Amino acid sequence: xALDRRNARGSRxxxxxxxxxxxxxxxxxxxxxxxxxxxxxxxxxxGLAALAILILLAIRLFLQTRQPAGSDRSAVSxxxxxxxxxxxxxxxxxxxxxxxxxxxxxxxxxWVDEVWTARWAxxxxxSVVQTANPLAYVVAHFTLLIGRSEFLLRLAPALAGIAAIxxxxxxxxxxxxxxxxxxxxxxxxxxxxxxxxxxxxxxxPWQMLFSTLTLYxxxxxxxxxxxxxxxxFALVTAxxxxxxxxxxxxxxxxxxxxxxxxxxxxxxxxxxxxxxxxLRVLAYLRQLVAPAAAMAVALVAxxxxxxxxxxxxxxQWVASAERAQHLPLGMGTVxxxxxxxxxxxxxxxxxxxxxxxxxxxxxxxxxxxxxxxLSLGRRAILVLVWFLAPLPIxxxxxxxxxxxxxxxxxxxxxxxxxxxxxWLAAAITPRQRGWQQAAVLIALTGLAAMPSLxxxxxxxxxxxxDQWREVTALVESSYQAGDLVLVSSAYxxxxxxYDWYSTVPADKLPRQVFPQEPxxxxxxxxxxxxxxxxxTEGYERVWFVFCYVSEENQALIAEVMQRxxxxxxxWKFVGLDVMLFE
Numbered sequence: 001x002a003l004d005r006r007n008a009r010g011s012r013x014x015x016x017x018x019x020x021x022x023x024x025x026x027x028x029x030x031x032x033x034x035x036x037x038x039x040x041x042x043x044x045x046x047g048l049a050a051l052a053i054l055i056l057l058a059i060r061l062f063l064q065t066r067q068p069a070g071s072d073r074s075a076v077s078x079x080x081x082x083x084x085x086x087x088x089x090x091x092x093x094x095x096x097x098x099x100x101x102x103x104x105x106x107x108x109x110x111w112v113d114e115v116w117t118a119r120w121a122x123x124x125x126x127s128v129v130q131t132a133n134p135l136a137y138v139v140a141h142f143t144l145l146i147g148r149s150e151f152l153l154r155l156a157p158a159l160a161g162i163a164a165i166x167x168x169x170x171x172x173x174x175x176x177x178x179x180x181x182x183x184x185x186x187x188x189x190x191x192x193x194x195x196x197x198x199x200x201x202x203x204x205p206w207q208m209l210f211s212t213l214t215l216y217x218x219x220x221x222x223x224x225x226x227x228x229x230x231x232x233f234a235l236v237t238a239x240x241x242x243x244x245x246x247x248x249x250x251x252x253x254x255x256x257x258x259x260x261x262x263x264x265x266x267x268x269x270x271x272x273x274x275x276x277x278x279l280r281v282l283a284y285l286r287q288l289v290a291p292a293a294a295m296a297v298a299l300v301a302x303x304x305x306x307x308x309x310x311x312x313x314x315x316q317w318v319a320s321a322e323r324a325q326h327l328p329l330g331m332g333t334v335x336x337x338x339x340x341x342x343x344x345x346x347x348x349x350x351x352x353x354x355x356x357x358x359x360x361x362x363x364x365x366x367x368x369x370x371x372x373x374l375s376l377g378r379r380a381i382l383v384l385v386w387f388l389a390p391l392p393i394x395x396x397x398x399x400x401x402x403x404x405x406x407x408x409x410x411x412x413x414x415x416x417x418x419x420x421x422x423w424l425a426a427a428i429t430p431r432q433r434g435w436q437q438a439a440v441l442i443a444l445t446g447l448a449a450m451p452s453l454x455x456x457x458x459x460x461x462x463x464x465x466d467q468w469r470e471v472t473a474l475v476e477s478s479y480q481a482g483d484l485v486l487v488s489s490a491y492x493x494x495x496x497x498y499d500w501y502s503t504v505p506a507d508k509l510p511r512q513v514f515p516q517e518p519x520x521x522x523x524x525x526x527x528x529x530x531x532x533x534x535x536t537e538g539y540e541r542v543w544f545v546f547c548y549v550s551e552e553n554q555a556l557i558a559e560v561m562q563r564x565x566x567x568x569x570x571w572k573f574v575g576l577d578v579m580l581f582e
Contacts, residue, residue, distance in 0.1 A: 081178035089182050090169050097165045097189040101158040101198045104460055106151030109469030111575065112547070114201040115497040118144070118153060132308045135243040136203045153201045161198025161205035165189055167212040168411045174219045175379060176419045180372075183418035183445045188411060192452040192459055197407060203244045204407040210240035211250045211408035215386075218254050221291060222261055230294040237298035242305065246405050249390040251295065256389065257382045258291045264378065368448060369413065371420030386412055421445055466547060466575030472501035474571060474578065475543050476509065482540035485511035488547045498545060529560050536561070541582040547575065554579070 110118060121128055121140035128137050139156045146152055168188045172181025188194055197204040217233035220226075240247035266284035373380050387409060425441040446453075475485060487495035495511050502511075512535075536542050542561065546554055554577060558568060565581035572578075 081182070083178075086169075086173075086178040086182060090166060090185060093169075093182070093185045093189045094162060094165050098162045100190065100195050100456070101161050105154050105158055105199055106149055108150065108463055108465040109467055110150060110153070110201065110497065110500065111465040111468065112497055114153070114465075115468070115500045117201045118148075118500065119496060129305075130308065132305060133203060133242065133244045134305065135239060136201075136206060140201060154199055157201060157205045158198050160209045161194060164194070164198075164205065164209040164212060164411060167209055167216065168415060171212050171216040171219075171411065172415045172418065174216055174223075175376065175415065176372075176422070179441060180415065180419045180422050183421055183441060184411070184415040186445050187414040187418060187449050187452075190449050190452045190456065191410065191414070192455040193407075194410060195456070196459065196464065197404070204404055206243045207240070207246070207408050208411055210236050210243060211247070212411045214240060214250060214254065215382075215412070218258070218291070221294070222258070225287070225290065227290060230290045233291075234294040234297040234301075237295070238301040241298060241302040244405070246390075246408070249393070250386075250408060251298070253382075253385045253389045255295060256385050258288070260381055261378075262287050368417045368420035368424070368444075371423050372416035372418065373420075375419055375423045376416070383412060383416055417448060418445070421448060463574040466497070467573040468497040468576070469501050471545055471571075471573055471576050471578055472498055475545070476502065476504045478580075479504065479509050479543075480541065481508075483509055483543060484536060484539040484541070485509060485543045485545065486514055486535070487511060487545040488514050488549050495545075497547075529556060532557070532560050533564070536564070541565075541580060544579040544581070546577040546579070549577070 117137060117140055120131065121137045121144055123141075125138070125141060128134060128141050131137060136157075140153060143152055143156060165185050165188055169181040169185040172178075172184045194205075194208070197208070213236045214233060217229055217236060221229040221233055237247070237251060240250060262284050266280050266287060373383060376383065390406075421444040422441055425437055425444055428440050429437045479485075485495070485498070487498045495513055498511060502509075542565065544554075544557065544561075558579060558581075561579075561581045562568060567582050569580040569582075570578065
């Protein structure tokens, strides 16, 4: 009878879990759908606040129903996967991720941001470090001593992306268990977003790696209370700060969790009767020393770069860029988590299905995520802080933000999603053990990975980056004496990507960016067309290389140029258009 009652309570609890999960998922989709067209950020923030409150209430319900006070389910559970089995599977997943990230690594030319990274890294080392995030530039600087090929320049980011797989497993094993860690590592291995970022000469694979490792070392430090864990945490945090300014969000989120965790374990501790408040406060302060010292060491190590990092803010939106691209709420994406979370479950897949508005694609992943969040117990606070802490700061400061700056969200999101998959596998096979439950988990993980698996062949088959190498080769294989090359540039007063691939000296083939006027930026506005005749005077032929210039403005430029030049030829490339007036 007692066993039947326990089974009945367990069944009721599963129904509660599923009901709460579906409710939260529907609320998320409602907020997300409204975010696409909503201009009133106050309303959207209120919706997100309501979502956070619902999540906290759900966690409270979970704690009251499943756990005695002060307990942590993850700390007492027995992991059914042996260390040997987990190690072998992790090696296989790491090799899979290496194959996906090394495949065609040097096939595509560097795009604008990658060329900027390489150009900056070409300077003397003393100049290279004079930026807010020098780590990726320093790595590229030493890579350039070996060679300039796309494969070599992208090799270090690819290695960082590969290393993020075992880092995700380690964090998953610490937060949940080996099954969850392996499922998350599998999702991370095939994530089309993670693959794409790992094949770029930029900061983002390092950001995912370092942020995941800091979280893993933080949890180890809080559990083991060993100085070596905190020393490693300080080192990786310093590297993260040197890699990207958004590491301050990572560090701030971790600091908030440390304060809350120690308050829970010390100020509310009971050992045969409540101890005096003074003793609990002293215990709290003693345990706070190690993490505070580790954070202080990381911040002191970053002090030389602090003034440069503060210059990262910008109160003006970037010229010629869409406003939605720089909003933390990402109105053009599935959620404010944007590319890192949405891309693998929605982005390219919607294009393939010719469905720009397909929110149903998010339903299963949202449900799995909230299942995993509810199964996390007290540590769900860590995940909530991780995702929500940057939001009020970004809204208040109007930080210059691209969605990809939040790449560090991805491993944790996939990890919590994997925990939801594991919970559902156990619910589907409550009386089964061993290979049957593992088979269900593998099937569910494959379902969650399906969007990325569908997108990967297209990712490799179709060019993804701006084809500057191909454009430069076209122009310089066909140029004649008396030619001029005009290159659009929204970021730099020089034709940076073209110069990177050019093999013809500028005195033989002059090139420059579109003519500029103060405060107006590059020539993409109608009122600047009057500058064209003076700039092109004396040249027999003029090449225009358009990057992110609308078809309307291209047509206006062509109309002005054809008043003087009789013929025009056009070529289309990925991210670039070329016109030749002769």
